[in-house]
Amino acid sequence: MKITTEKAEILAFDLFGIKGNATILPGELDFNFRIKVEDIEGYILKISRPDEDIGYLDFQQRLLQHVAKNGKELISPLVIPDKNGNAISEFKDDLGNVRMMRLLTWVSGRIWSGVNPQLDGLRHSLGEQCGKLTGALQGFDHPKAHRDFDWDVAQSLWTREHLDLFEEGKKKIVFFFQNLFEVAQPSYKKLRKAVVHNDANDNNVIVSFDLVNPVVNTSIDYGDSVHTQIINDIAIACAYAIMHHKDPLEAALPIVRGYHSTFALQETELEHLYIAIAMRLVISVTKSAMNKIAEPDNEYLLISEKPAWGVLEKWHAIDSDFAHYSFREACGFKAHPMEEKYLDWANGEKLELSELFPSVAKKDIHNLDLSVSSTWLGHQKDFDDLEFFQFKIDKLQKQYPKKILSGGYLEPRTVYDSPSYDKIGNHGRESRTVHLGLDFWLPAKTPLHALFDGEVTIAIDDAGDKEYGGLVVLKHRSDSFDFYTLYGHLTVASVTEKEVGQIIKKGQCIGYLGNPSENGNWVPHLHFQIMLSLLGHKTDFPGVAYYNQIAVWKSICPDPNQFFKLENLRPYGTIANEELLNYRKQHLGKSLSLQYKVPIKMVRGDGQYLIDQSGRKYLDTVNNVAHVGHEHPRVVQAGQEQMALLNTNSRYLHENINALAKELLETLPPELNVLHFVNSGSEANELAIRMVKAFTGEKDIIASEVGYHGNSNMCVDISSYKFDSKGGKGAPEHTHIFPLPDAFRGRYRGDDTGIKYAEEIKILIDTIHKKGRGIGAFIIEPIISCGGQIELPKGFLPRAYEYVRKAGGLCISDEVQVGCGRMGKTFWGFQLHNVIPDIITIGKPLGNGHPLAAVACTREVADKFANGMEYFNTFGGNPVSCAIGAEVLRTVKKEKLQENALTVGRYLKEELKTLAQKFPIIGDVRGQGLFLGFELIDTKLNPLGERADYLADRMKDHGILMSTDGPDYNVLKIKPPIIFTKENANELLFYLKKILAEDFMKSY
């Protein structure tokens, strides 16, 4: 029998004295109504079925009252007594059945399952709230809390009866967990018990309305509360909140950390968290499988089953010990339970290097830094060249003949290039970078000997995986713990001669260092590592770990130098970012800004990637300076080689300056045939304006609104982007600004606005003339970068040039951002508009990161400028810069990068337009080649700068660098190195799509 909303309203009034509007809420057992009352959130009215056991209702009401009393800071539903003071009311329905009824306060917020994204902070607050609730429930009990209940993890072995519901693969997984849980029973049964909420599933958790930094307000629905092991409660919260994550273990850790911060978990409880999470999921998939048989047509059952299986399969692939150690670390315990005992013992040992390498009579080491920021390591290509790397090692060894070259413990490295080092994690691409062992760089065939008695546990040749080649792992036993030592990169004979189980005595030879042909293709060395657990590995063990797991790994794999105690063999360390930041704040100018709320320390570049100190690779979609790719090998080489020979000014004859000039002139129209080399875009524009003044005798400059041309006095004076914003004082007397020629949101909109904007130039010319002055120059970028990637409307530039020239002025094209092939269709930006400027200024891309810029102009302009005063530039046109610049231009040609900018840029632009159809927040997609932008706006074309900021920040979280610009900072700019590939574009698009779907991006 149904109860109508009218009836619910009458009941609320008659029994509780509350007048409000009722709406039906979904509920499994109860009839639930929300009763909205003016000005307040209202109530939830719960009407039970006629056969409901009043004992359970009493249990729930008393539990809520206990929480209200004990959990003062918790936002939990309050019990509203009826007019007679009863927590449970009764009424007779139309059929004469007696029904129980309860009224609770409404808890407002969003349901967890509808929150996107669910980030670490949110999951941490979920843990905190669950912990607080468990705390508030301490001391509460009720006879009905002790019940047989399918959803109680402690009772979950009932699922064994239903194993046959699953096909083979799934059956195996379910069986695995059931088995593990059964084995754990003796210790699991001894864990602390209490009445717990037992159902923090994704529809029972209420999240605040804050879309950027949401927190969990509370859990609702106490219908599943039960007296059980406390650990089950957090296990349930984890089981649901880790769904839909690539790495569920990583997703679980903030929840555990949060829970432990409000309700301290015990070490024995953490031992069982992995299996408790699994068993909750086993209950869930078993229930789904049973329901599917009962209701074969119910599609919803299939949908809800999928994420549970998704996470269960991933959970199965995670080593239970590793999960246990990670949970311990999250709670502030030593990740490996034996670490402290091991360290006590190891600290008492003192071994000599000669015990490991008796044939090498050396006592000390020279630390060899192979970290991501190592200048000794240099360019990746030098490391990849085995012969060259060997040569460098040999040279270093000669420099330190009495020492063994060694190091590498906890060093973040980027030298590993096999795909087995990469994965897609919860935050995009991740790579294993942290080296867990010590390396000893010694010649092939060097024998190594056992430091302790041990038993061979692994002896294999894994050269196929290119990790270790010949690999031996020995197991060592002490009174209270076991540990393992690992020896990688050995000869194949070292492993084939061994048998698992074989005993090796202290001092006995273990094997020999291998040549590259058998050691995984490395320069000969020993990788020596300690492990306190094998984590289920039987034929290998990782020697390199993910940086975000470093705290756990360093506990599992302690520092091998604990045995040798060598002073200069310390674990890798680097200056903390906070220290860098503090120094910067004290001693560097305040007007220097840093990108991102949490700044990144970049230490290496590689093609279209920038790499931070932990080895994390960021896809760089921002940097049009690293034009042909960060640290392009040939460009680096050109600079290094010339630097070693000579660097001086342009007063001497040198081939490099001519070579660069030739390369540049090849790309320019014949009219622009004289060059001056300078060091920055600002310097180029500064020189251009000097030329204008020399040529025209005038100082009035016409420039674009929101244009930027550099940081020098003159450049700031013609940059509306600077003088019209923070700290600026408006246009100086001789600068004349025309409206940003933005056909999307500018003064004139739509097609055919080119002529209208050109007329604005005409108006300015007339104004200058009216003041009795002439025109110096008109300066503009072919795509206005700081203005928000504004493409000049068709017809604008030719008409503007016509007006300016008629008035005696010069036309300058600022190609600092767009030049050198980036436009795709053309090599220079002005060529898109069929005009030829009098002067062009070239900057950023020309030196690929090295300070190099240029001014190209007509012979007439150059000759007038050369009025007898020498133009001297200390650094401009020096041989090193010119060698670099010439190589950049050759690379653009050789690698057909202009063509690449055209094809990849075209593809990306089209795909962005498709994305804009799906996400109307993208109002406009524009640009040419690999100089693109898209603008975020609301339905009334208002700019959404905060959303742009959020998007750039979230993209950074996923390893993609983007920047925002435009007068309202609502334009995302895309101007990557022009080696950017279609795969890079697809990665960018994938994450854009993901972030654009997040709640904050959709709330405008």
Ligand SMILES: Cc1ncc(COP(=O)(O)O)c(C=O)c1O
């Ligand atoms: C269009 C344009 N012109 C000139 C400059 C100044 O170049 P630099 O920073 O090398 O002095 C910039 C720099 O961002 C620019 O974007």
